[in-house]
Amino acid sequence: MKKVFIITGLTLLLMSVVSGSMFATTKITLLWRTNPYENKAINELVKAFEKKNPDIKVEQIIVSWNEYEPKLSTMFASGNPPDIFSSVGAGGYADYAIRGIALDQSPYIKNDRIDLSIFYPQAIKGLEWQGKILALPLGGGPSLMYYNVNLFNEAGLPGIPTDWNDKTWTWDKMVEYAKKLTKKESSGKITQFGVVMDLWPKDAYAWLWGASWFPEEAYETGLCENSLVDDPNVIKSLQEFADLTWKHHVSPTPAESQMFQQFGGPFPSGKVAMGATGAWFFENWSNMVKNRFEWSVGALPMGTQRKGVLFTDPWMIAKTSKHPKEAWEFVKFAVSKEGQEVFMKGYVAFSLRRDMFSTVESKVQSSVSKQALREAVLGAIEHSQESSNHRLVNWAEIENLTNAELDRLLLGKASAKEVISTLKPKLDKLLQELSKKYSK
Numbered sequence: 001m002k003k004v005f006i007i008t009g010l011t012l013l014l015m016s017v018v019s020g021s022m023f024a025t026t027k028i029t030l031l032w033r034t035n036p037y038e039n040k041a042i043n044e045l046v047k048a049f050e051k052k053n054p055d056i057k058v059e060q061i062i063v064s065w066n067e068y069e070p071k072l073s074t075m076f077a078s079g080n081p082p083d084i085f086s087s088v089g090a091g092g093y094a095d096y097a098i099r100g101i102a103l104d105q106s107p108y109i110k111n112d113r114i115d116l117s118i119f120y121p122q123a124i125k126g127l128e129w130q131g132k133i134l135a136l137p138l139g140g141g142p143s144l145m146y147y148n149v150n151l152f153n154e155a156g157l158p159g160i161p162t163d164w165n166d167k168t169w170t171w172d173k174m175v176e177y178a179k180k181l182t183k184k185e186s187s188g189k190i191t192q193f194g195v196v197m198d199l200w201p202k203d204a205y206a207w208l209w210g211a212s213w214f215p216e217e218a219y220e221t222g223l224c225e226n227s228l229v230d231d232p233n234v235i236k237s238l239q240e241f242a243d244l245t246w247k248h249h250v251s252p253t254p255a256e257s258q259m260f261q262q263f264g265g266p267f268p269s270g271k272v273a274m275g276a277t278g279a280w281f282f283e284n285w286s287n288m289v290k291n292r293f294e295w296s297v298g299a300l301p302m303g304t305q306r307k308g309v310l311f312t313d314p315w316m317i318a319k320t321s322k323h324p325k326e327a328w329e330f331v332k333f334a335v336s337k338e339g340q341e342v343f344m345k346g347y348v349a350f351s352l353r354r355d356m357f358s359t360v361e362s363k364v365q366s367s368v369s370k371q372a373l374r375e376a377v378l379g380a381i382e383h384s385q386e387s388s389n390h391r392l393v394n395w396a397e398i399e400n401l402t403n404a405e406l407d408r409l410l411l412g413k414a415s416a417k418e419v420i421s422t423l424k425p426k427l428d429k430l431l432q433e434l435s436k437k438y439s440k
Contacts, residue, residue: 002125003010012366013306015265021300022433023296024055025050025054025056025057025151025424026055026056026348027058027144027322027323027324028056028057028058028083028084028227028326028327028330028331029058029059029060029061029082029083029084030058030059030060030061030082030083030084030085031043031061031063031068031071031072031075031082031084032061032062032063033062033063033064033065033068033088033089033178034062034063034064034090035348037346037347037348037400038179038346038347038348039062039346040346041342041343041345041346041347042060042343042346043060044173044343044345044346045266045334045340045342045343046060046340046341047337048336049329049333049339050112052327052333053329053333056330058084058324058330061082064189065089065090066090067089067314068088068089068091069089069091072089072091072168075322076101076148076318078408079320079335080190081101081320081321082318083234083317083318083321083322083323083326083327083329083330084151084313084318084327084330084331085316085318085343086135086138086313086315086316086319087131087313087314087316087398088091088313089394090396092389092390092391092392092393092395093126093129093134093135093312093314094129094222094293094389094391094392094393094395095222095393095394095395096123096130096134096316096392096394097130097134097222097240098174098223098321098438099135101318101319101320102135102316102317102318102319103132103134103135103315103316103318103319103321103324104132104133104134104315105131105134105135105136105328105331106133108332109133109136111254113330114136116334117354118134118354118355119137119351119352119353119354120312120327120354120381121135122353122381122382122384122385122386123137123252123310123312123352123381124137124391125224125293126310126312126386126391126422127312127314128295130220130221132315134181134314134316135314135315135316136185136314136315136331136335137312137313137314137315137352137353137354137385138313138315138334138335138343138347139313139340139343139344139347139349139350139351140310140311140312140313140349140350140352141278141279141280141310141311141349141350141352141382142196142277142278142279142308142309142310142311142377142380142381142384143199143204143276143277143279143283143299143300143308143309143310143380144276144277144278144280144297144298144299144376144380145160145274145275145276145297145298145299145300145301145309145334146267146274146276146277146281146285146295146297147159147160147273147274147275147295147296147297147298148267148270148272148273148274148294148295148297149183149294149295149296149367150292150294151192151273151293152181152273155180155181155273157177157180157181159296160274160296160297160298160299160300161299162297162298162299162372162373162375162376162379163299163375163379164299164300164306164376164379164380164382164383165379166197166299166407167302167416169298169299169301169302170301170302170303171208171240171300171301171302173301174195174301175244175250176260177194177195177271177273177274178193178195178244178248178250178251178274179194179203179250179346180194180231181193181194181195181250181273181274182194182250183248186342188202190249190252191271192255192272192273193250193251193266193270193271193272193273194250194251194272194273194274195244195251195272195273195275195276196252196257196266196267196272196274196275196276197241197251197275197276198246198266198275198276198277199276199277199300199308199309200277200278201309201387201388201389201395202238202241202310202402202403202406203308204308204387205235205237205238205240205241206231206233206234206305206389207305207307207308207309207385208237208300208301208303208305208307209232209233209234209236209237209240209303209304209305210304210305211228211231211237212228212234212239212409213227213228213229213234213388214227214228214392215228218392219385219388219391219392220389222391222393222438223392223434223438223439224431224433224436225428225432226432227424227427227428227430229423229424229427230261230340230420230421230424231435232330233303233304234414234420235417235420236303236416237303237413238406238416238420239415239416242409242410242412242415242416245305245410245411245412250264250415252266252272253408253411253412254411259316260393262343262397264285264288265343266290267281267285267295268285268289270292270293270424274282276300278311278349278428279311279350279360279377279380280311280348280349281351282349282350282360282363282364284331286363286365286366287365288362290296290365290421294366294367294389295367295368296366296367296368296369296372297368297372297376298372298376299376299379299380299383300380300383302411306385307383307385308380308384308385309383309384309386309387309392310351310381310384310385310386310387311386311387312352312354312386312389312390313329313349315334315335317331327334335353337353337356337424340356340359341356344356344359344362344364344424350363351409352381357377357378358369360374360377361373370421374391377383382422393434393438394434396431397422398430398431401423401426401427401430402423402427404425405419405422405423406419406423
C-alpha cells in the first residue's frame, strides 16, 4: 500500500512538472492608443494570436494619443520598453529610427522568408531606414479626392477621373468645377462650397507642382540643414491653395469651416462638393454620410504632376526588448493575411498588403463601383510618397513653426511669397538645430 502511495506521488509530481512546462508562458507588452474601434480590433488580434501561440501572452497598454509619446519615452528611459509599439502618437517613424530604439527586423524577415513583395512597394520604401527594415506595415492609406455624387449630378458635371494618368484632371479644372458647384445667396452668403483641400501635411501641395519643401536626402536621413520652401513652385502651390478661399471663393474661410464641425467636417456636411484628404476617412465618412448622399472617389488634381501622401503605420519592436523572438512572432502574425483580416475590421484605414484589397472595399458604404475604387486607390498608392511627418525627425516641432507662419496665408493676411520670406530663415534655423542635435 505504501509503495502504491509513493508511485502515485511521483506520478503527480511528474504530471505537475510536465503540466507547468506545457503552459509556461512568456509575456510581451504592446503599447497602443485609445480608440474605441481600433482597441476592439487590437483585442481581437491579440486573442487570435494567443490562440495560435498559447505560450505567449500579450499585455496591452492603452493610452491616449497625447500620452503615447511621453509614455513610450518613459518606458524606454526606465529600461522597461514595450516589446511592440508604433508611431501612432505624436512621434514619427523617423523619430524612433534615429533614436536607435527600434529593432532591425531585417534578419527576422530573412530568416522566416517573409516575401516583402506582398506589400505595396511604396509602403516598404516608407519603412526602410539606412538599408534596414525597422518595421512591417500594420496598415495605412494614401490621399484621395472625394466628391458628392448628388451635387455633381445637380450641376451636370461628370465624376472625377479615377485614372491617375488622366492629364485632363488638373488643378485649374478642379477650380472650374468648384466654381460651378459653389452656391451663393443674393446676400452674398455662400451656402454650398465647391471644394475643401485638406491634404496633410501641408508640404504635400508642393508635390503636386513637382517641388518639395525639403531636399531628397532629408527623406532618407530624417535631417537636412536647409529647406527648399523658397522654390517658386512651393510658393505657387501655397498661393494656389490659399486662392481657393480668398480669390475664387470656392472654399470656406477658417471661420466658416468651424460651422461644419458639428457635422463631422466640411465634406460629411453635404455642403461641400469635393474634399481631398487621407483614406482613413473611408470608414468614418461612410458612416457619417450613410443614407444622406452618395459619394465617390477620384484622383487628386494635377498641378504639373500628380503625387499624393501615403501614410504607412508600422509595427515596431523595441531594440532592448527582453523577448524579441516572441515580439517578432506577434508582428509576423499581425501582418499575415489572417492577422490583417482580424485587425482591419476596426482599423481606421486599410491593409497595405496587395492581396488584401478587400479591406478597402469593406470600408466603403457608397455607390463607388469596385472598378472605380480599385483604380482610384491603386493609382493613389502608386503616385504617392511617404508622409513627411513619418520621414523627417521631430515633425511636430517643424509643423508648429510652419503653421504659425502659414496662418497669415490661410487668414488672407499675407501672400505665399510674403509668408515664405519670414518662414524660410526660421525653418532653416530649426532644421540646423535638429541636424546638430541628432547627428551627434
